[in-house]
Amino acid sequence: MLGLMQEWPLLCHKLIDHAARQHGEREIVSRSIEGPIVRTTYAEIHRRALRVAERLDRDGFGLGDRIATLAWNTARHIEAWYGIMGVGAIYHTLNPRLFPEQIVWIMNNAEDKAIFVDLTFMPLLEKIAGAVKSVRKVIVLTDEAHMPQTALPNVVAYEEWLDEVDCAFTWKTFDENTAAGMCYTSGTTGDPKGVLYSHRSNVLHAMIAAMPDAMGLSSRDTILPVVPMFHANAWGLGQSGPMIGARLVMPGCKMDGASIYELLDTEKVTFSAAVPTVWLMLLQYLEETGKKLPYLNRVVIGGSSCPRAITAKFQGNYDVEVIHAWGMTEMSPLGTLCTMKPGYAGLEGDARLDVQGKQGFPPFGVEMKVTDDDDKELPWDGKTFGRLKVRGPAVARAYYGGIGSEQFDEEGWFDTGDVAHIDPSGYMQITDRAKDVIKSGGEWISTIELENLAVAHPDVAEAAAIGIRHSKWGERPLLVVVRKPGREPTRADILTFMDGKVAKWWMPDDVAFVGEIPHTATGKIQKTLLRRQFSDYRLPTD
Numbered sequence: 001m002l003g004l005m006q007e008w009p010l011l012c013h014k015l016i017d018h019a020a021r022q023h024g025e026r027e028i029v030s031r032s033i034e035g036p037i038v039r040t041t042y043a044e045i046h047r048r049a050l051r052v053a054e055r056l057d058r059d060g061f062g063l064g065d066r067i068a069t070l071a072w073n074t075a076r077h078i079e080a081w082y083g084i085m086g087v088g089a090i091y092h093t094l095n096p097r098l099f100p101e102q103i104v105w106i107m108n109n110a111e112d113k114a115i116f117v118d119l120t121f122m123p124l125l126e127k128i129a130g131a132v133k134s135v136r137k138v139i140v141l142t143d144e145a146h147m148p149q150t151a152l153p154n155v156v157a158y159e160e161w162l163d164e165v166d167c168a169f170t171w172k173t174f175d176e177n178t179a180a181g182m183c184y185t186s187g188t189t190g191d192p193k194g195v196l197y198s199h200r201s202n203v204l205h206a207m208i209a210a211m212p213d214a215m216g217l218s219s220r221d222t223i224l225p226v227v228p229m230f231h232a233n234a235w236g237l238g239q240s241g242p243m244i245g246a247r248l249v250m251p252g253c254k255m256d257g258a259s260i261y262e263l264l265d266t267e268k269v270t271f272s273a274a275v276p277t278v279w280l281m282l283l284q285y286l287e288e289t290g291k292k293l294p295y296l297n298r299v300v301i302g303g304s305s306c307p308r309a310i311t312a313k314f315q316g317n318y319d320v321e322v323i324h325a326w327g328m329t330e331m332s333p334l335g336t337l338c339t340m341k342p343g344y345a346g347l348e349g350d351a352r353l354d355v356q357g358k359q360g361f362p363p364f365g366v367e368m369k370v371t372d373d374d375d376k377e378l379p380w381d382g383k384t385f386g387r388l389k390v391r392g393p394a395v396a397r398a399y400y401g402g403i404g405s406e407q408f409d410e411e412g413w414f415d416t417g418d419v420a421h422i423d424p425s426g427y428m429q430i431t432d433r434a435k436d437v438i439k440s441g442g443e444w445i446s447t448i449e450l451e452n453l454a455v456a457h458p459d460v461a462e463a464a465a466i467g468i469r470h471s472k473w474g475e476r477p478l479l480v481v482v483r484k485p486g487r488e489p490t491r492a493d494i495l496t497f498m499d500g501k502v503a504k505w506w507m508p509d510d511v512a513f514v515g516e517i518p519h520t521a522t523g524k525i526q527k528t529l530l531r532r533q534f535s536d537y538r539l540p541t542d
């Protein structure tokens with residue numbers, strides 16, 4: 001027997017319909033690319049998103065078409081997203097931090113038909129456009145007065161393009177499993193892989209993200225999504241925000257400490273989300289200026305492991321709660337968040353920071369397990385680490401074009417490529433990427449743990465641990481270190497500092513000092529390149 005409840009497809013444009021009706025006057029504030037702060041509302045965004053949809057429809061774009069966006073976080077980018085989804089097309093966020101050749105590869109793989117582009121990225125687009133044949137319209141997110149000179153064909157200014165419609169459009173309707181958005185993983189190994197979100201997965205993810213023990217969002221919040229819409233959907237905030245009617249503050253292209261502080265302060269932001277490097281810049285700015293954060297209530301920090309010092313400073317000096325989070329493009333992206341279950345809620349000081357160093361537990365809608373190489377499930381004892389696998393309604397079940405199928409199994413588990421352990425309370429902690437873990441004598445050594453320990457040394461600016469071939473053990477750890485300016489720690493200083501803080505057999509066999517460690521476009525240590533740099537390295541122990 002079937003239930004007798006209504007079919008109400010979970011379509012993304014319903015989010016902006018709801019925001020306009022229930023929270024119509026709620027503001028969206030943007031630092032515009034042209035410069036000034038611009039204010040709009042959900043009601044206005046809704047009207048303009050409908051015009052985007054109508055205009056796209058009139059230009060012949062529709063169901064299933066991939067429409068690229070190469071843009072910062074602004075209200076216009078949000079309007080473009082909802083307009084694109086509202087005709088059944090697919091917003092495809094491009095990460096401008098990738099190498100131009102990678103962007104070309106991604107656009108050709110996706111066969112993008114049109115592109116919304118910020119003024120900032122016109123020079124980049126001009127450089128690559130010739131190599132992408134599928135694009136037949138370029139919409140520059142500005143008005144006629146700010147349009148740059150360009151030799152590109154089929155270019156229009158967004159505002160004038162929007163003015164050409166009469167606002168008599170209604171959203172298209174389709175199945176909730178229709179594709180809504182697309183984002184490529186940055187491809188630190190091999191070619192980038194396309195993830196294709198559906199309307200249903202986006203709506204469910206928005207609900208999951210907003211839940212009290214996830215980001216805990218409400219209509220009373222003012223949210224500053226520093227994490228870009230092109231980096232895994234701004235972690236869902238472009239959808240959760242309208243869903244719950246929060247005020248949004250969009251930072252545009254300025255993410256330095258002073259600019260972020262200005263928005264936090266003048267717009268009285270209560271909630272924000274970004275990667276650790278952004279928060280490092282902000283904390284440095286606060287220390288230099290002596291400024292405080294009287295309005296900010298909590299910050300989500302993820303994308304890479306959040307250093308303990310950041311959490312300690314936010315909570316100890318500024319009374320801002322830190323929520324450490326883990327996720328990935330393939331998970332829309334949220335996987336786990338480190339909020340406090342009742343057993344941990346009373347913890348203070350170092351005991352609380354110990355828990356907050358973990359990536360946390362998943363909200364309803366994400367299942368996880370850790371397995372060994374033979375797919376045998378490992379115990380939740382907070383020690384035994386293995387491959388982290390996940391499944392849920394906002395987790396990818398395949399990559400675009402069917403590549404990478406070995407990461408998905410018949411039971412629906414997706415192998416994240418991360419290595420982790422889970423404690424008896426269900427809190428997960430990432431210990432490595434599977435391809436980075438060091439396998440010494442058949443046992444695994446966590447490079448992240450070695451790196452976290454090494455950077456706790458006061459003279460170390462950055463550290464990376466990699467496996468070096470060893471005739472007896474298979475692999476042994478080498479610690480690659482960048483010294484802080486003006487400091488001269490020796491190999492012995494660093495090893496003595498680490499001694500006793502990790503198992504003896506985890507201790508690096510050697511320390512190599514370098515001027516710089518290579519990073520990916522999203523700021524992660526590029527271990528593949530580093531391993532190549534040290535491919536001929538001989539350990540003194542071998």
Ligand code: ADP
Nearest residue numbers: 185186302303304305325326327328329430522
């Ligand atoms: P990329 O940044 O490479 O474009 P993602 O944003 O999808 O792609 O990166 C996901 C990966 O980032 C995860 O699989 C994990 O390795 C790493 N990551 C994300 N959050 C954390 C975290 N809080 N701690 C440690 N690693 C993290």
